[in-house]
Amino acid sequence: MNMKFLSLPCRYTFNRYLYSSCSVKDILNTQPEGCKKKLKGWARGMRKMKNNIFVDLDDGSTHRHLQVVVPKNKVPDSLSYGCSLEAEGVLVKNPNNQLELVAETINVYGSCVVEDGYPFGARKTYHPEYVRQHLHIRPRTATFSSLLRLRDKLSVAVRNRFAEDNFIEINAPVLSSNDCEGAGEVFVVKPDSDDLIKEMISKEHQSPMEAFFNGQTYLTVSGQLHLECMARALTNVYSLGPTFRAENSKSRLHLSEFYMIEAEQAFINNIEELLSSIEKTTSTVVKQLLEHSSDEIYHYRKIIDASKDNDPVNMVNVPYEIISYQKACDVLEKENCFKNKMIRGKPLAKEHELFLVKYNGQKPIFVIDWPKDLKPFYAKAIPNNESLVYAVDLLCPNVGELCGGSVREDNYDVLKKKLSLIGMEDKLNWYLELRQFGNVSTAGFGIGFERFLQVLLDVQNIKDTIAFPRWPHNCKM
Amino acid sequence: MNMKFLSLPCRYTFNRYLYSSCSVKDILNTQPEGCKKKLKGWARGMRKMKNNIFVDLDDGSTHRHLQVVVPKNKVPDSLSYGCSLEAEGVLVKNPNNQLELVAETINVYGSCVVEDGYPFGARKTYHPEYVRQHLHIRPRTATFSSLLRLRDKLSVAVRNRFAEDNFIEINAPVLSSNDCEGAGEVFVVKPDSDDLIKEMISKEHQSPMEAFFNGQTYLTVSGQLHLECMARALTNVYSLGPTFRAENSKSRLHLSEFYMIEAEQAFINNIEELLSSIEKTTSTVVKQLLEHSSDEIYHYRKIIDASKDNDPVNMVNVPYEIISYQKACDVLEKENCFKNKMIRGKPLAKEHELFLVKYNGQKPIFVIDWPKDLKPFYAKAIPNNESLVYAVDLLCPNVGELCGGSVREDNYDVLKKKLSLIGMEDKLNWYLELRQFGNVSTAGFGIGFERFLQVLLDVQNIKDTIAFPRWPHNCKM
Numbered sequence: 001m002n003m004k005f006l007s008l009p010c011r012y013t014f015n016r017y018l019y020s021s022c023s024v025k026d027i028l029n030t031q032p033e034g035c036k037k038k039l040k041g042w043a044r045g046m047r048k049m050k051n052n053i054f055v056d057l058d059d060g061s062t063h064r065h066l067q068v069v070v071p072k073n074k075v076p077d078s079l080s081y082g083c084s085l086e087a088e089g090v091l092v093k094n095p096n097n098q099l100e101l102v103a104e105t106i107n108v109y110g111s112c113v114v115e116d117g118y119p120f121g122a123r124k125t126y127h128p129e130y131v132r133q134h135l136h137i138r139p140r141t142a143t144f145s146s147l148l149r150l151r152d153k154l155s156v157a158v159r160n161r162f163a164e165d166n167f168i169e170i171n172a173p174v175l176s177s178n179d180c181e182g183a184g185e186v187f188v189v190k191p192d193s194d195d196l197i198k199e200m201i202s203k204e205h206q207s208p209m210e211a212f213f214n215g216q217t218y219l220t221v222s223g224q225l226h227l228e229c230m231a232r233a234l235t236n237v238y239s240l241g242p243t244f245r246a247e248n249s250k251s252r253l254h255l256s257e258f259y260m261i262e263a264e265q266a267f268i269n270n271i272e273e274l275l276s277s278i279e280k281t282t283s284t285v286v287k288q289l290l291e292h293s294s295d296e297i298y299h300y301r302k303i304i305d306a307s308k309d310n311d312p313v314n315m316v317n318v319p320y321e322i323i324s325y326q327k328a329c330d331v332l333e334k335e336n337c338f339k340n341k342m343i344r345g346k347p348l349a350k351e352h353e354l355f356l357v358k359y360n361g362q363k364p365i366f367v368i369d370w371p372k373d374l375k376p377f378y379a380k381a382i383p384n385n386e387s388l389v390y391a392v393d394l395l396c397p398n399v400g401e402l403c404g405g406s407v408r409e410d411n412y413d414v415l416k417k418k419l420s421l422i423g424m425e426d427k428l429n430w431y432l433e434l435r436q437f438g439n440v441s442t443a444g445f446g447i448g449f450e451r452f453l454q455v456l457l458d459v460q461n462i463k464d465t466i467a468f469p470r471w472p473h474n475c476k477m
Numbered sequence: 478m479n480m481k482f483l484s485l486p487c488r489y490t491f492n493r494y495l496y497s498s499c500s501v502k503d504i505l506n507t508q509p510e511g512c513k514k515k516l517k518g519w520a521r522g523m524r525k526m527k528n529n530i531f532v533d534l535d536d537g538s539t540h541r542h543l544q545v546v547v548p549k550n551k552v553p554d555s556l557s558y559g560c561s562l563e564a565e566g567v568l569v570k571n572p573n574n575q576l577e578l579v580a581e582t583i584n585v586y587g588s589c590v591v592e593d594g595y596p597f598g599a600r601k602t603y604h605p606e607y608v609r610q611h612l613h614i615r616p617r618t619a620t621f622s623s624l625l626r627l628r629d630k631l632s633v634a635v636r637n638r639f640a641e642d643n644f645i646e647i648n649a650p651v652l653s654s655n656d657c658e659g660a661g662e663v664f665v666v667k668p669d670s671d672d673l674i675k676e677m678i679s680k681e682h683q684s685p686m687e688a689f690f691n692g693q694t695y696l697t698v699s700g701q702l703h704l705e706c707m708a709r710a711l712t713n714v715y716s717l718g719p720t721f722r723a724e725n726s727k728s729r730l731h732l733s734e735f736y737m738i739e740a741e742q743a744f745i746n747n748i749e750e751l752l753s754s755i756e757k758t759t760s761t762v763v764k765q766l767l768e769h770s771s772d773e774i775y776h777y778r779k780i781i782d783a784s785k786d787n788d789p790v791n792m793v794n795v796p797y798e799i800i801s802y803q804k805a806c807d808v809l810e811k812e813n814c815f816k817n818k819m820i821r822g823k824p825l826a827k828e829h830e831l832f833l834v835k836y837n838g839q840k841p842i843f844v845i846d847w848p849k850d851l852k853p854f855y856a857k858a859i860p861n862n863e864s865l866v867y868a869v870d871l872l873c874p875n876v877g878e879l880c881g882g883s884v885r886e887d888n889y890d891v892l893k894k895k896l897s898l899i900g901m902e903d904k905l906n907w908y909l910e911l912r913q914f915g916n917v918s919t920a921g922f923g924i925g926f927e928r929f930l931q932v933l934l935d936v937q938n939i940k941d942t943i944a945f946p947r948w949p950h951n952c953k954m
Contacts, residue, residue: 023643023712040744041712042915060711061643084915086744110916118914136907137914139710148711152646159636166500166538169629173945174651174696174719175734177952184670187689189696191723192656192665200725200949212664212723212733213952219651219666226945226954233616234537234625235500235518241718242651246668246689248677256689257652267517267563430613430954437595437614438519438561439587468650468703472677475654475690477703477907 025061027091031099038088039066039101042140043112045122046081053079057087057101060139063146063296067100074106081122082112082140128464135468135476146300147465150293151453157288158240158261158449161281167236167263172223174242178427179218185247187219219244222446224378225431227264228408231442232434238263240449248472252461253350253399255450257470264444269380271390274405274443275366278394279318281447282364282403286315286456297457306458310362310397315455320394321360324369328356347374353393353400362397377418379406380441392445396455405445410435502538504568508576515565516543516578519617520589522599523558530556534564534578537616540623540773544577551583558599559589559617605941612945612953623777624942627770628930634765635717635738635926638758644713644740649700651719655904656695662724664696696721699923701855702908704741705885708919709911715740717926725949729938730827730876732927734947741921746857748867751882751920752843755871756795758924759841759880763792763933774934783935787839787874792932797871798837801846805833822848830870830877839874854895856883857918869922873932882922887912 022037041059053075056065068087070079079085089103112118119134120126120141131138138144159169179186190209191197201211209216223239230237243260263281268274289297290312297312323331332342332352340349348356348367356365370391372381379389390407409415412435419425419432453465463469468477499514518536525531530552533542545564547556556562566580589595596611597603597618608615615621636646656663667686668674678688686693700716707714720737740758745751766774767789774789800808809819809829817826825833825844833842847868849858856866867884886892889912896902896909930942940946945954 025643040917042710060645061713082915084917109918110912110914112914116913117910136706136911139707140915145710148647148707149645151648155646156636156640159633163633166502168537168626169632170625170944171628171719171736173734173947173954175721175947175952177954179669186669187666188669189664189666192663192693192695193661193723196723196725212949213947214950215952216669217952218669229613229954230616230625230944233519233622236538242648244651246670246673248673257650259648433594434613435587436593437587437589438559438617440517440561441586467647467707470650470652470690472689473691475652475692475694477650477654477706 023061024057024059024064024066027066028062028064028099033091033093033099036088036090037101038086039068040084040086042084043079043081044140044142046079055079055085055087057085058145060145060149063142063149063299067094067098068103068106069100070103070106074103076106076108078108078111079106080112082114082118082120084109084112128461132463132469139467143300143303144464146296146303147453147457147459148467150289150296150300150457151465151467153289153293153296154285154449154453154456155240157285157292158281160288161284162236162238162263165236167238168230168234170223170227170230170234170237170239172220172226172239172241172262174220174244175213176218176220176226177213177215178225178424179221185245186221187244187246189217189219221245222260223262224264224444224446225428227262227444228431228442229434231264231266231444232438232440235266236263237265250472252463253451253454255462255466255469255471256475258462258466259449261447261449261452262444264442266440266442268443269407269410269441271368271392271407274390274407274445275320275322275368275392277443278366278392278403278405278445278447279320281445282394282452283316283318285452286312289456290316300457304457304459307398310455310458312456314363314397317363320364320366322366322368323356325367325371325374325388326369328352328367331356331359345371345373348393348400350400353395354397357395357397357400364394364396364402367393367395375406377422377424378408378415380409381414390443396451398458398460399448399451399454402451402455403445403447405443407441407443410439410441412436412439500538501534501536501541501543504543505539505541505576510568510570510576513565513567514578515563516545517561517563519561520556520558521617521619523556532556532562532564534562535622537622537626540619540626540776544571544575545580545583546577547580547583551580553583553585555585555588556583557589559591559595559597561586561589605938609940609946616944620777620780621941623773623780624930624934624936625944627766627773627777627934628942628944630766630770630773631762631926631930631933632717634762634769635758637765638761639713639715639740642713644715645707645711647700647704647707647714647716649697649703649716649718649739651697651721652690653695653697653703654690654692655702655901656698662722663698664721664723666694666696698722699737700739701741701921701923702905704739704921705908705919706911708741708743708921709915709917712743713740714742727949729940730928730931732939732943732946732948733952735939735943736926738924738926738929739921741919743917743919745920746884746887746918748845748869748884751867751884751922752797752799752845752869754920755843755869755880755882755922755924756797758922759871759929760793760795762929763789766933767793777934781934781936787932787935789933791840791874794840797841797843799843799845800833802844802848802851802865803846805829805844808833808836822850824851825870825877827877830872831874834872834874834877841871841873841879843869843871845869852883854899854901855885855892857886858891867920873928875935875937876925876928876931879928879932880922880924882920884918884920887916887918889913889916
């Protein structure tokens with residue numbers, strides 16, 4: 001075979017490394033005063049003075065803008081608020097000791113005529129609900145571009161926390177043949193093409209919903225069961241991915257598609273170690289964010305007028321308070337201020353959760369020792385008190401429940417009985433079989449990723465913490 | 478309100494930081510000779526000698542095992558291949574200068590009786606297809622636990638590459654109201670509960686498939702269009718998440734649920750910069766992996782008997798070769814060895830792609846300048862040659878196409894015409910509107926994450942690169 005391919009006349013040659021990016025973030029971090037630079041971005045603000053126009057150049061790399069000074073005689077006609085542009089010039093310090101670019105050339109790529117329907121005017125603030133109606137333009141607002149950067153930073157911090165303790169990231173599947181807790185609030189999936197369904201239907205699987213995968217297939221509500229399988233080989237595992245609920249909820253705390261941080265650890269058989277692991281996760285993650293991104297966090301909190309009471313520092317101060325479900329009920333019973341009355345043996349309502357957090361000085365609080373009927377089948381009974389299980393909810397400011405976890409039932413016979421009671425023995429046979437060979441105890445927890453952002457930033461509505469929110473009657477773009 | 482909560486008698490106290498993990502990886506990395514340690518894991522191998530039993534202890538933290546020496550008089554009955562155990566003892570160097578743990582106590586947590594149905598015998602190797610039939614036990618095999626660790630390492634390396642260049646990670650939505658390229662191979666979604674559907678149905682949306690979200694809702698086939706929206710605010714963005722294809726393909730290169738690395742960059746309007754960005758991604762990611770994980774990579778490749786021809790180093794050596802679609806056809810035309818004849822103007826078959834890679838010495842090769850009919854509507858026409866578009870496929874050993882990318886059509890009028898031709902003008906109005914305000918050029922690419930693993934590790938079947946593979950007629954667990 002002719003391997004002299006490289007000398008064929010078809011070869012393209014060009015300098016592939018000619019293009020070096022230069023971001024506003026890099027410029028503001030390195031402060032290359034006196035250098036000539038070319039920058040690209042959008043005009044997020046403009047002020048006309050006598051001899052110059054001042055443009056706030058934003059390229060999305062940071063919440064800080066670079067001020068570009070454009071001499072009046074160099075201003076293109078199309079330069080306006082919202083346009084995209086390239087500016088070349090020298091970086092100088094202005095009288096306020098702020099770096100700015102004195103433009104020698106300005107090119108406008110794309111104009112922006114607010115009158116043609118651009119939804120956001122210059123120097124105007126809007127209600128989040130209005131902004132949300134323009135999902136595709138929303139990232140261009142100062143508030144939401146900050147949110148997106150902080151969301152990225154949060155996922156980096158979460159991954160760092162787990163990597164430091166030798167956790168391995170697992171991609172739990174989105175498509176699943178079981179619905180985890182059996183709560184029933186699931187989406188089901190089929191191919192769009194009827195021809196394909198016809199082609200794939202079989203004697204055993206005649207329903208269109210079963211044709212493609214030989215069985216009903218759900219969107220995952222939790223990767224926990226799959227992670228348990230992994231922890232029983234890799235010891236410490238986690239996932240950070242999308243989960244789904246088909247629930248007709250209009251709450252400010254629910255989405256149909258949301259992200260979950262889930263961790264599972266082998267060789268944990270007690271609640272204390274589980275609480276330590278949760279506390280370490282939330283506190284070290286927030287600590288890392290405050291170390292590296294406190295500027296942007298407090299910039300964002302200032303824009304949205306966040307409450308000063310629930311400062312993110314509250315998440316860093318450990319140990320968190322711990323209370324049993326029964327004692328929590330005692331506290332709630334003394335109060336008569338609730339719309340929903342607290343009933344012993346029933347789940348806590350959102351207002352009960354938030355009350356407990358407030359009672360605890362707007363600091364996180366663990367609720368443990370739950371009645372077994374309030375937790376799923378996989379929670380392990382507390383030895384010597386079989387009516388309670390080793391389960392925990394972590395309650396936090398703004399959202400109430402941020403995290404739920406449990407020690408998992410590891411006794412083969414007990415689990416077999418439980419599964420048979422809920423009619424899942426066949427479907428979850430693999431889950432039972434995990435306990436049959438080289439069995440170990442495991443424990444784990446799940447943290448709502450968007451709720452974590454709500455706690456950190458005091459965002460009122462969860463729809464404002466995710467790029468493309470999906471909720472009942474809403475799946476835009 | 479009483480804030481003296483902390484003094485309530487309900488407070489639990491215990492030392493939460495009593496439990497420090499100690500992994501085989503840490504022990505082998507730090508070599509704490511002479512120290513007493515307690516380790517937990519599974520017995521992956523056992524050798525009985527005259528006075529001792531040697532156990533290969535594996536806790537999933539590394540591909541290397543720690544040898545535990547158990548004096549015969551301390552061997553519990555249930556100690557066997559596959560069991561879970563805790564071993565406490567002193568770390569010493571054996572005559573081969575290898576660290577080993579001389580056990581003082583051994584506790585077996587869970588036994589493993591192969592005869593009861595454990596699918597993998599000691600010291601046996603199995604065909605990947607057999608191993609795959611036992612998905613829930615598969616992570617306990619040496620091959621697949623290595624794969625899972627390397628998969629984690631690959632995603633870390635990908636995220637590092639993008640973070641270094643100020644890319645912001647975006648979670649592109651799984652649920653989408655459009656099917657991106659309009660190729661039609663999509664899954665659709667509805668709630669499982671008929672009651673819920675009845676409750677949510679409206680006059681405008683009477684179909685059960687439209688009730689929940691007020692419209693047909695798909696599982697994403699690509700996050701590209703959503704990322705374009707983000708790049709037009711944040712400049713450089715990427716995503717690494719699940720995508721779906723409802724395709725009845727039994728190929729060794731296709732899954733129904735797979736992961737994609739997708740990147741989108743604003744202010745790129747030419748193919749050269751796009752190729753640079755792709756090349757930088759694949760080469761720096763593999764370089765990082767070879768720097769930090771070459772031990773495990775070559776350990777894995779040795780177990781599966783990987784071909785020496787397509788060494789991962791081939792991915793690091795830049796620049797990659799570049800060839801036009803027409804010239805690629807010229808090369809293929811000269812050969813008569815294909816099952817599928819090459820037809821000019823038609824897509825390249827897998828065997829054509831693999832031939833081009835072989836022809837290029839098993840090194841990656843870019844194919845550019847594609848006929849416009851072979852690429853989706855959003856690819857930008859090459860100025861002065863409107864029959865071709867600025868699009869690229871990166872072909873690699875083992876898999877053929879690893880990556881596809883293009884410069885996107887940024888002209889409002891041209892795009893409007895294209896969308897109207899394929900009847901998507903209404904549905905993708907938001908996509909068009911992105912070009913109306915502060916318009917910029919963008920370019921981007923998508924890399925199949927599992928295929929990347931196939932290239933790196935020479936894995937023949939894509940089903941062996943993902944924890945829970947889903948393909949036609951198969952969605953286990």
